[in-house]
Amino acid sequence: MLTGAAGLLAPTATAPAAPARPELLALIGRTPLARITAALPGPHPGFFAKLEGLGVGGMKARAAVAMLLGARERGELAPGAPVVESTSGTLGIGLAFAGQAIGHPVVLVCDAELEPAMRRLLRAHGARLEIVERPARRGGWQAARIARLRQVRTALPGAYWPDQYNNPDNRAGYASLAAELAGQLDHLDVLVCSVGTGGHSAGMIGPLRRQWPALRLIGVDATGSTIFGQPARPRLMRGLGSSIHPRNVVYRAFDEVHWVGPAESADACRRLARSNFVSGGWSTGAVARVAAWAARVQPGAVVATVFPDGPHRYLTSIYDDAFTTAHGIDPARAATRPVEIPHPTAVEATGWARCRTVIDPLETAP
Structure with a gap:
């Protein structure tokens, strides 16, 4: 008999299905698009962020x-x-x-x-x-x-x-997100996406490239994640990264990948909260850091990203000095620019790193 922290004892222990509430489906989406200008960590021309944390669910x-x-x-x-x-x-x-x-x-x-x-x-x-x-x-x-x-x-x-991680319907669910972003922008040059299951990057890039064929896609992974060919390590950051290789990741769609560490993400989250009011968790901080960098190194480019959630879940971690100190995270010492590495397997990224060679680890493994 199976037991667990929630008290699941047997099939009969599962609560009976409640009546469906299809009217709730009308609440999904239509999230706002914010212009982000907070210093991350220095000045940049600004980028757009879809605030998915303000959507129901x-x-x-x-x-x-x-x-x-x-x-x-x-x-x-x-x-x-x-x-x-x-x-x-x-x-x-x-x-x-x-x-x-x-x-x-x-x-x-x-x-x-x-x-x-x-x-x-x-x-x-x-x-x-x-x-x-x-x-x-x-x-x-x-x-x-x-x-x-x-x-x-x-x-x-x-x-x-x-x-x-492997369900194509995961990717399909983000077609609405792509459509909303396309309707909110006149043009888009760079899309920055965090990568965990690979769902929203894969689901957005196809429809958006049909509208803007030259659109560049930058993937943002966590240090210690194995998705793009780095060795798997214990990870503090949750929400992006993986210890497995999800089949939903469309490797050929990415133009480059960045690995971001906890210090860079936490620093970005705190700066967003202080200067732009909107913020979020590990994924939000990581993509914000990279999107600001992309806007800075490509003047005139229209850059957009997705903030997956808000800050409330992270009040006792990212926004708690006791937590960051206990885990050796010093936002004040976060990297201000990525280290360039030639290949995902050339060196292990322990902080913010960038690679313009994107591989599928399962296809390149010996």
Whole structure:
């Protein structure tokens, strides 16, 4: 019998499906576009940021709804059947929203590093949590969560696993985000995207390049992430990066990739909050740092990015001096420009680094 931190004991322990609330789907999207001019860390011409943290369910509500509706259409998800997914938190909010809107109970496999406030918020939205207490020796927290997820699915016959890292519907969910951005801008030269599952970069770049064929795509990864060919290491930053290679990442679409460390991201988040009022978490800080750099080195270029969420989840981490000190993060010593490396496997990036050679690690591995 399966037990977990949320008290999931058996298939019958899952809450019955509540009635679908399809009217909630009308709340997705139509998020504002902000002009960002805060010094990051110095002056720059400015860039545009889509404020997905101000949307209901956050950025990943778009992907969550697309994955569940796609599964319903294919007959993979029966009406009222439970949905089980692994998450570090952000997709969990989106799935909780999608579960309410479409009418499915949601079970989320999380890990011990998930913030207490996020646990309470997910449970408040009706999700059941399974908490993994230790990372796997290979694959870290992600591998440990997937192993627990398989146990949960065994205990819940008929449960559907969206598999966000490899589900094409994840990418399809961001077509609306691309359409909104295209409608808000007259022109776009550079798009900067954080990369975790690979969903929103892949889902946006196709439609946007059909409108602006010369559009450049810059991927932003976390130090310690293996997505673009670096060695996998324990990562403090959540929301971007991965210990596995998601199939949703469209490597050929990227013109370059940057790896950003916690100091650079935290410094950018705090500067955004002080000077532009809008801010967010690790992904927001990382893309803001790179977008400001792109605007600075390409004068006259129109640069845009996506801020996936807001700052509230990170009040006890990014915005807490005790947390940053305990983890050896000094925002005042954050890098002001990236170090250039010739190839993703040439040197391990321990801080902000840039590479104009983008590889698919699974295709280039011996």
